[in-house]
Amino acid sequence: xxxxxxRGAAADPDSTDNLSDKEADGDDRLGLVGDxxxxxxxxxxxxxxxxxxxxxxxPEYLNKALExxxxxxxxxxxxxxxxxTMISGFFLIIYLGPVMLIIVVMSVQIxxxxxxxxxxxxxxxxxxxxxxxxxxxxxxICVNYFFYGETVADYFGALVQREEPLQFLVRYHRFxxxxxxxxxxxxxxxxxxxKHYRLQFYMFAWTHxxxxxxxxxxxxxxxxxxxxxxxxxxxxxxxxxNDIMAYLFGFFFGRTxxxxxxxxxxWEGFIGGFFSTVVFSFIFAYxxxxxxxxxxxxxxxxxxxxxxVECQPPDLFIQQEYTLPSNLQLKTVHLYPxxxxxxxxxSFASLIGPFGGFFASGFKRAFKIKDFADTIPGHGGIMxxxxxxxxxxxxxxxxxxxxxxxxxxxxxLQQLLVLQPEQQLSIFNTLRSHLRxxxxxxxxxxxxx
Amino acid sequence: xxxxxxxxxxxxxxxxxxxxxxxxxGASDTEGKQDVPEVPVPADDTPEVLNKALSxxxxxxxxxxxxxxxxxxxISFFFFIIYLGPMVLMMIVLCVQIxxxxxxxxxxxxxxxxxxxxxxxxxxxxxxLCVNYFFYGETVTDYFFTLVQREEPLRILSKYHRFxxxxxxxxxxxxxxxxxxxKHYRLQFYMFGWTHxxxxxxxxxxxxxxxxxxxxxxxxxxxxxxxxxNDIMAYMFGFFFGRTxxxxxxxxxxWEGFIGGFFATILFGxxxxxxxxxxxxxxxxxxxxxxxxSFTVYCExxxxxxxxxxxxxxxxxSATGWTTVRLYPxxxxxxxxxSFASIMGPFGGFFASGFKRAFKIKDFANTIPGHGGIMxxxxxxxxxxxxxxxxxxxxxxxxxxxxxIQQLLAxxxxxxxxxxNSLKAHLIEKGLLPAVEEAA
Numbered sequence: 001x002x003x004x005x006x007r008g009a010a011a012d013p014d015s016t017d018n019l020s021d022k023e024a025d026g027d028d029r030l031g032l033v034g035d036x037x038x039x040x041x042x043x044x045x046x047x048x049x050x051x052x053x054x055x056x057x058x059p060e061y062l063n064k065a066l067e068x069x070x071x072x073x074x075x076x077x078x079x080x081x082x083x084x085t086m087i088s089g090f091f092l093i094i095y096l097g098p099v100m101l102i103i104v105v106m107s108v109q110i111x112x113x114x115x116x117x118x119x120x121x122x123x124x125x126x127x128x129x130x131x132x133x134x135x136x137x138x139x140x141i142c143v144n145y146f147f148y149g150e151t152v153a154d155y156f157g158a159l160v161q162r163e164e165p166l167q168f169l170v171r172y173h174r175f176x177x178x179x180x181x182x183x184x185x186x187x188x189x190x191x192x193x194x195k196h197y198r199l200q201f202y203m204f205a206w207t208h209x210x211x212x213x214x215x216x217x218x219x220x221x222x223x224x225x226x227x228x229x230x231x232x233x234x235x236x237x238x239x240x241x242n243d244i245m246a247y248l249f250g251f252f253f254g255r256t257x258x259x260x261x262x263x264x265x266x267w268e269g270f271i272g273g274f275f276s277t278v279v280f281s282f283i284f285a286y287x288x289x290x291x292x293x294x295x296x297x298x299x300x301x302x303x304x305x306x307x308x309v310e311c312q313p314p315d316l317f318i319q320q321e322y323t324l325p326s327n328l329q330l331k332t333v334h335l336y337p338x339x340x341x342x343x344x345x346x347s348f349a350s351l352i353g354p355f356g357g358f359f360a361s362g363f364k365r366a367f368k369i370k371d372f373a374d375t376i377p378g379h380g381g382i383m384x385x386x387x388x389x390x391x392x393x394x395x396x397x398x399x400x401x402x403x404x405x406x407x408x409x410x411x412x413l414q415q416l417l418v419l420q421p422e423q424q425l426s427i428f429n430t431l432r433s434h435l436r437x438x439x440x441x442x443x444x445x446x447x448x449x
Numbered sequence: 450x451x452x453x454x455x456x457x458x459x460x461x462x463x464x465x466x467x468x469x470x471x472x473x474x475g476a477s478d479t480e481g482k483q484d485v486p487e488v489p490v491p492a493d494d495t496p497e498v499l500n501k502a503l504s505x506x507x508x509x510x511x512x513x514x515x516x517x518x519x520x521x522x523x524i525s526f527f528f529f530i531i532y533l534g535p536m537v538l539m540m541i542v543l544c545v546q547i548x549x550x551x552x553x554x555x556x557x558x559x560x561x562x563x564x565x566x567x568x569x570x571x572x573x574x575x576x577x578l579c580v581n582y583f584f585y586g587e588t589v590t591d592y593f594f595t596l597v598q599r600e601e602p603l604r605i606l607s608k609y610h611r612f613x614x615x616x617x618x619x620x621x622x623x624x625x626x627x628x629x630x631x632k633h634y635r636l637q638f639y640m641f642g643w644t645h646x647x648x649x650x651x652x653x654x655x656x657x658x659x660x661x662x663x664x665x666x667x668x669x670x671x672x673x674x675x676x677x678x679n680d681i682m683a684y685m686f687g688f689f690f691g692r693t694x695x696x697x698x699x700x701x702x703x704w705e706g707f708i709g710g711f712f713a714t715i716l717f718g719x720x721x722x723x724x725x726x727x728x729x730x731x732x733x734x735x736x737x738x739x740x741x742x743s744f745t746v747y748c749e750x751x752x753x754x755x756x757x758x759x760x761x762x763x764x765x766x767s768a769t770g771w772t773t774v775r776l777y778p779x780x781x782x783x784x785x786x787x788s789f790a791s792i793m794g795p796f797g798g799f800f801a802s803g804f805k806r807a808f809k810i811k812d813f814a815n816t817i818p819g820h821g822g823i824m825x826x827x828x829x830x831x832x833x834x835x836x837x838x839x840x841x842x843x844x845x846x847x848x849x850x851x852x853x854i855q856q857l858l859a860x861x862x863x864x865x866x867x868x869x870n871s872l873k874a875h876l877i878e879k880g881l882l883p884a885v886e887e888a889a
Contacts, residue, residue, distance in 0.1 A: 171843075172843050172844075173843075174839050174842050174843050175839055175840070175842075175843035175844070178835070178836070178839040182793060182832075185796065185800070186793070186796050188800075189698070189796050189799045189800050189803065190696075192698055192799075192803045194697070197803055197806050197807035198807040198808065200803075200807070201803065201804060201807045201808075205642055205643070205646045206642070208646060208649065209642050209645055209646060212645065212649065259627075260631070261626070261629055352619060352623070355622065355623050355626045358626045358629075359622070359625075359626050362626065362629045362634055362637075362638065363638060365634050366634035366635040366637070366638045367635065367638075391619075394615070395615070398611050398612055398615040399612070401611050401612075402608075402609050402610075402611050402612035403609075403612070412853060412856045412857055412860065412868060413868050413871055413872075415853050415856075416853055416857075416868070416872060417875060419853065421876075421879060421881055424872065424875075424876060424881070425876065425881055425882075427853060427854055427857070427872070428869075428872050428873065428876060428882075430854060431854075431857060431865065431868070431869050431872070432869065434858065434865075435862075435865060435866065435869060438862060440862055440865070440866055441866075441869075
């Protein structure tokens with residue numbers, strides 16, 4: 001302890017950098033000492049058995065296949081092979097359909113949650129806290145139950161009306177979710193143990209922030225998916241493309257560093273990635289807009305009990321003529337309006353998306369970890385691949401809600417039928433006069449009273 | 450106090466090393482309060498006038514009197530603002546929210562000694578503004594639909610509301626990322642997390658309170674009164690009869706206080722709702738009148754607030770000799786509300802107690818003499834407000850008609866026509882519309 005005090009007093013600027021929040025001695029000083037010692041040099045990786053060095057995780061056959069190459073090229077090959085594998089996996093699950101996609105989104109969410117919570121345990125050495133693992137997973141289940149319930153109620157209205165227990169669950173859904181959450185809250189309060197208060201509150205907050213980030217945004221991804229698979233595929237592809245393009249441009253032309261937080265990023269990579277991503281998205285949107293499979297909202301067919309993707313393509317996906325400014329050779333171009341929107345999406349992905357990556361880099365530096373986990377050889381954890389995606393998913397959702405989608409008609413009708421009769425009548429009259437104004441309904445014929 | 454000065458000097462100039470050390474020092478009991486300039490010892494804060502008036506009494510009774518007088522002052526203030534109307538209530542809710550946020554953030558600063566982190570104070574307040582903008586925008590759009598449609602700038606703000614809110618939030622997020630400084634990463638992330646959890650707890654729940662208020666002032670007054678009553682009654686019962694401790698976290702609470710408070714609060718809830726349900730001022734939803742540009746509370750009371758006859762179960766019949774009672778249905782609901790306030794509300798209090806012990810603070814702040822900070826008074830209220838909102842959404846309220854109209858008018862015309870026909874068929878079936886069809 002005195003050792004630490006002296007070093008602190010000596011104003012060593014780097015002493016605060018390599019830290020682990022190690023609980024040393026003492027009763028109530030537990031969390032606090034951990035916090036303080038977290039600021040001093042000491043055992044970092046050696047104390048954290050859950051994070052082996054990355055290089056050991058490469059499968060044997062890859063190692064054998066690449067043993068001839070030098071270390072730098074070997075790393076490059078591993079990353080390349082895994083990238084291709086992941087992209088192929090992505091195409092495969094798109095082919096398999098919406099149900100598969102939802103299951104994959106769910107699995108990714110659970111894995112990301114687990115990775116971040118595991119980091120929390122390591123940081124606070126709170127793996128043995130009473131109840132805490134149970135409580136974290138319980139809160140995950142509660143929040144998922146709440147969100148999935150809302151989604152099911154919105155999109156599967158017909159199915160819900162049919163089944164009696166589902167009807168009950170839907171009607172009192174918020175109350176049931178709240179009761180479940182409260183049970184977890186009370187369990188937390190009852191589990192507070194005298195010496196570990198601060199740690200327990202830290203883990204409680206850590207769990208909640210993780211839920212906020214990971215679970216809400218994965219549900220936004222699923223809602224985007226229901227709008228049409230193109231709203232799921234294009235944003236994800238754009239982020240992947242921006243990653244790869246920025247890396248390549250940085251690799252070949254990179255000179256000026258972009259931000260101190262991520263020393264490997266360069267301005268050349270950033271700008272090159274921006275332009276190439278916009279072009280890529282423009283072309284990719286053109287390709288995908290032609291297929292009903294991608295463009296139509298995902299609907300649940302009550303008769304066949306499966307998801308159907310079949311519709312009249314919305315205006316957004318019907319080619320239209322746009323006149324170009326007169327000083328160019330072409331007078332008009334045929335474009336899908338969605339391609340214009342894809343330019344907006346790709347601009348966001350290239351300009352603001354990297355901030356999600358910087359946030360994750362800052363987080364990793366703050367807690368002295370190299371990668372979130374070691375699931376993917378050469379790339380790190382699932383969270384490492386998805387850190388930019390979450391911001392993109394939220395943006396896509398907000399974009400759709402603000403600029404594209406109107407309210408869901410069946411939901412509006414459902415709400416209408418629940419209102420009081422007088423309210424229904426007044427709405428009916430308002431709607432009738434509105435439609436008459438628009439010329440959809442014939443003007444009022446005076447009836448004999 | 451030279452060692453204190455030296456420690457403060459180091460704290461100001463040396464940044465993270467001292468933060469680490471002061472945090473460690475903050476653990477030991479003696480040095481705790483002295484290193485934390487924002488939290489003075491409570492007893493010094495009593496106003497002079499009270500001190501003079503109570504100078505004769507012993508210390509224990511003086512504390513009791515101070516608490517009692519302040520309690521009466523707060524309750525009178527509560528009645529006064531109810532009299533002033535919904536507008537003032539909304540402003541008070543907003544002020545309470547800002548003060549609670551400020552208190553909790555200040556605690557975060559003192560825990561992490563991060564008061565001098567670059568940008569952080571600005572960012573916390575900025576995030577508060579963003580989230581409030583988002584919630585108030587949603588509320589205004591829902592409840593003041595016609596006003597919004599009238600004014601052109603409001604209409605655009607309302608149409609793109611989510612996008613604007615998100616853009617504002619993103620700006621704050623990017624500012625946070627750009628403000629990350631090499632030596633303070635962890636602290637900055639802690640403060641970021643602390644701010645967001647505080648926003649989640651305080652701001653969302655204060656907006657739920659405002660939603661409850663719009664349902665009818667009774668949905669605002671009765672829950673708050675039940676929590677206050679439970680506090681006071683549990684304290685009284687504990688004071689006079691208390692023997693078995695309730696939970697290690699709060700040694701002053703007893704089972705006798707808990708159970709006595711439970712029954713007393715239910716009784717109080719029934720009586721209070723009986724008194725209030727008779728007045729339109731409390732019972733009607735708050736609406737915004739376009740013509741007079743003010744809030745009006747005028748309506749036909751809903752079924753919930755009309756006296757009905759209930760047949761008593763035979764047990765109570767034999768006990769009281771009545772066969773039927775006339776009750777407002779709302780009184781039955783008030784039993785549910787007061788049960789929650791007595792049983793679950795204390796968990797909110799235990800949570801706050803655990804929080805205070807975890808971070809070694811006696812009170813959240815020192816705003817109210819004898820009671821602590823605003824947050825100390827409101828810790829049980831937040832859980833109650835969320836419960837009331839969920840209760841109303843699940844058991845009482847249907848969808849909001851103006852919101853439904855708003856959504857209807859945003860649909861495509863063919864969808865509107867389809868809904869129009871469905872609705873017409875439904876109304877004809879119910880007999881609300883004559884069956885005479887117009888020539889199509």
